[in-house]
Amino acid sequence: MENEIILQKLNRIEKYICGLKNILNVEELCEYTGFKKSFIYKLVHEAKIPYSKPNGKMLFFEKKKIDEWLLQNSHKPESEIKMDAFRYKKTR
Template sequence: MTALENEIILHKLNRIEKHIFSLKPILNVEELAEYTGFKKSYIYKLVHSNSLPFSKPNGKILFFDKSKIDEWLLSNSSKSNIEIEQEAIEFALKKK
């Protein structure tokens, strides 16, 4: 195999691995870092400040519920201009 073929295979394996992580309901720190793109040090910082939902069943290893992480990632969202305009129109129509 050529170096290019090896690189293509490695790229495809990485994509498969990322897809598998997205199917798991429970993630460890390494998997969460891969899933979110956050560095592990940042994840530990979020855990230390209790900003990120986590479990520590045996007192040592951290686990993360993917559904809770997804909720956390999407919290504090900002509305687009179109959404704001639509809400303003709906509010104005209700006032009539």
């Protein structure tokens, strides 16, 4: 029981430390996004995700660019769309 508590706390610390990093490797990106390694490699192969490969082998990802990429196709909630339509109608 005590070992499980310690492992849970270590996992939380690991995730916190990963959240502080600006540059992530593939494993850290998996933890950060919840994507599987194979999916990340597929995204890299198809050039759909921003990455860097400085030494020709290892992949690195800038967290800021990943965040922007993850949020690039965001959709407004219905309430915000209605408010935009109301404002538009009011100004016309």
